[in-house]
Amino acid sequence: MKGNSVTSESHAVRFILITCTMCFLALFLFLPLAAVFAEALRKGWELFFASLHEEVALSAIKLTLITAAISVIANTIFGVSASWLITKFSFRGRSLLLTLIDLPFAVSPIIAGLVWIFLFGSKGWFGPWLTEHQIQIIFALPGIIIATLFVTFPFVARELIPLMESQSNDQEEAAITLGASGWQVFLRVTLPNIKWGLLYGILLCNARAMGEFGAVSVVSGHIRGKTNTLPLHIEVLYNEYQFSAAFACATLLALLALVTLGLKSLVEGIQKSETKDRNPLH
Amino acid sequence: MKPHQIIITLLSLSILITSCGKSKQSGKTIKILNVSYDPTREFYVEINAAFQKKWDAEHGKHLEIEQSHGGSGKQSRSVIDGLEADVVTLALAGDIDAIHQQTNRLPENWQTRLPYNSSPYTSTIVFVVRKGNPKAIKDWSDLTTKGLQVITPNPKTSGGARWNYLAAWTWAARNYAGDQTRILDYMNRLFKNVPVLDTGARGSTTTFAQRGIGDVLLSWENEAYLIEKEFPGQTQIVYPSISILAEPPVALVDKNAEKHGTREVAEAYLKFLYTDEAQDLAGKHFYRPRNEEIGKRYLTTLPSIPLVTIDEEFGGWKKAQKIHFDDGGTFDRIYQP
Numbered sequence: 310m311k312g313n314s315v316t317s318e319s320h321a322v323r324f325i326l327i328t329c330t331m332c333f334l335a336l337f338l339f340l341p342l343a344a345v346f347a348e349a350l351r352k353g354w355e356l357f358f359a360s361l362h363e364e365v366a367l368s369a370i371k372l373t374l375i376t377a378a379i380s381v382i383a384n385t386i387f388g389v390s391a392s393w394l395i396t397k398f399s400f401r402g403r404s405l406l407l408t409l410i411d412l413p414f415a416v417s418p419i420i421a422g423l424v425w426i427f428l429f430g431s432k433g434w435f436g437p438w439l440t441e442h443q444i445q446i447i448f449a450l451p452g453i454i455i456a457t458l459f460v461t462f463p464f465v466a467r468e469l470i471p472l473m474e475s476q477s478n479d480q481e482e483a484a485i486t487l488g489a490s491g492w493q494v495f496l497r498v499t500l501p502n503i504k505w506g507l508l509y510g511i512l513l514c515n516a517r518a519m520g521e522f523g524a525v526s527v528v529s530g531h532i533r534g535k536t537n538t539l540p541l542h543i544e545v546l547y548n549e550y551q552f553s554a555a556f557a558c559a560t561l562l563a564l565l566a567l568v569t570l571g572l573k574s575l576v577e578g579i580q581k582s583e584t585k586d587r588n589p590l591h
Numbered sequence: 592m593k594p595h596q597i598i599i600t601l602l603s604l605s606i607l608i609t610s611c612g613k614s615k616q617s618g619k620t621i622k623i624l625n626v627s628y629d630p631t632r633e634f635y636v637e638i639n640a641a642f643q644k645k646w647d648a649e650h651g652k653h654l655e656i657e658q659s660h661g662g663s664g665k666q667s668r669s670v671i672d673g674l675e676a677d678v679v680t681l682a683l684a685g686d687i688d689a690i691h692q693q694t695n696r697l698p699e700n701w702q703t704r705l706p707y708n709s710s711p712y713t714s715t716i717v718f719v720v721r722k723g724n725p726k727a728i729k730d731w732s733d734l735t736t737k738g739l740q741v742i743t744p745n746p747k748t749s750g751g752a753r754w755n756y757l758a759a760w761t762w763a764a765r766n767y768a769g770d771q772t773r774i775l776d777y778m779n780r781l782f783k784n785v786p787v788l789d790t791g792a793r794g795s796t797t798t799f800a801q802r803g804i805g806d807v808l809l810s811w812e813n814e815a816y817l818i819e820k821e822f823p824g825q826t827q828i829v830y831p832s833i834s835i836l837a838e839p840p841v842a843l844v845d846k847n848a849e850k851h852g853t854r855e856v857a858e859a860y861l862k863f864l865y866t867d868e869a870q871d872l873a874g875k876h877f878y879r880p881r882n883e884e885i886g887k888r889y890l891t892t893l894p895s896i897p898l899v900t901i902d903e904e905f906g907g908w909k910k911a912q913k914i915h916f917d918d919g920g921t922f923d924r925i926y927q928p
Contacts, residue, residue: 535657
């Protein structure tokens with residue numbers, strides 16, 4: 310931190326501000342994280358691994374991974390096509406679509422869960438039809454996936470739209486002039502331009518999909534070993550006084566979050582160095 | 592790695608994971624789902640293991656019993672919304688009545704199909720206080736002391752909370768000789784002392800025992816003993832002068848069981864709750880066994896105190912539900928958050 314003409318505050322002010330920020334960070338970020346790990350290991354490593362190895366815990370982990378994988382794939386496809394549509398074309402209802410994409414951010418998770426009960430619950434709009442055809446959506450895997458999809462809907466699109474808006478259409482237009490098909494333009498020109506933003510969006514989407522509690526809790530039915538995702542399983546363990554086991558599973562989620570953040574900063578680093586490399590060409 | 596390679600890898604990974612999930616199904620397994628309320632978690636773990644062993648030995652098929660727990664009212668709501676329970680083991684008859692009224696998945700006379708009002712075990716409502724009873728809480732009259740904090744869940748969502756409410760009402764009705772205004776005034780003062788209303792009994796227990804909030808917890812008797820076990824030396828149980836006989840009923844959800852082809856095993860499961868083995872497990876988990884012989888073994892932990900029944904005191908659950916807990920009932924009148 311060298312003396313900068315723009316920031317002319319005295320050392321004392323700077324010192325106080327930095328200390329405040331650091332204390333705040335320590336209190337609200339590091340302390341809870343440390344508490345999770347400490348609580349998890351309170352009764353030793355053996356119990357820590359045992360509680361992750363339990364059948365219901367394994368099934369919760371598996372359910373979480375399946376849900377996250379499907380949500381990420383579906384929302385990647387949706388996100389890319391939506392942002393492609395919104396940024397490369399102008400059409401009626403464009404801003405409406407843009408607003409709708411943000412809807413899941415604005416809606417409380419409990420509503421995001423309850424709407425599916427109103428639609429697919431046995432007393433809901435499509436309930437009788439579903440019962441007749443023996444299709445179970447709520448309180449089963451499909452319901453959990455739908456709720457997660459809804460909640461993680463905007464992540465990829467929201468990440469891509471500003472990026473694609475900032476890029477001009479010149480390269481695509483040049484490719485089309487040179488005889489490339491639409492698909493070729495997308496794969497060879499658009500995708501390479503947005504890949505890091507896309508990856509970043511996918512990471513965020515994945516983190517949320519794995520951690521979602523509220524909406525999933527409403528549609529899950531809480532059947533242990535069957536419809537409890539990892540966050541719900543943690544709640545169950547906590548309610549059964551198995552605090553160490555609950556925190557052991559919580560560490561798993563915390564680790565996933567840390568890995569996601571690590572990957573995120575890696576992606577950001579690569580992104581920056583690439584734009585630096587490219588700049589001289591312009 | 593190129594972007595489309597990433598996508599392909601992700602796709603194949605997900606297919607791999609999904610196929611892992613499917614390999615679990617097999618023809619020799621039969622599954623039933625028991626949707627229960629909060630404090631029965633530990634009890635049904637043992638019941639399920641015992642019944643499973645018995646069933647597997649007798650039928651040569653593997654039985655899997657799936658469990659779901661939560662506030663009784665919430666669980667009943669889930670079954671109404673399509674949670675496919677083969678049997679429900681809830682906190683009070685009103686919640687099973689609701690399933691009948693809303694979905695007709697079980698007949699109206701469900702409660703007469705098994706002995707003792709379909710309640711294989713009973714319980715009651717007691718006080719849990721901090722060790723040494725620093726606030727000297729002895730009876731219902733002590734709960735309205737100014738500044739005291741009483742922990743009880745929300746009667747709108749929790750079965751235990753409704754029993755708590757009616758137990759308090761029972762005492763007040765006797766103490767004020769049935770004077771409605773004075774009873775309501777007592778209930779009002781009692782709920783003024785409640786700082787948080789959790790949705791289920793277990794939530795209230797963790798609020799009181801783990802988070803250390805409150806001076807007294809109104810609790811299921813069995814839950815109270817569980818707290819002593821989980822948090823040794825921190826709490827003690829106080830039996831009030833009068834309480835209510837809580838009859839948590841069990842029922843087969845006919846339409847669901849028929850759809851799954853599990854009627855036979857589900858019925859056997861519920862009947863098993865009345866056997867000596869299960870009655871003894873009930874006592875062990877601090878439920879009051881219906882079987883008197885077995886009940887005698889547990890008299891030291893589960894002492895006999897004056898208990899009123901819902902039928903005698905309140906004219907049954909339907910009436911009590913309507914007067915006290917439905918919208919506009921006495922609870923809505925006395926409780927303003």
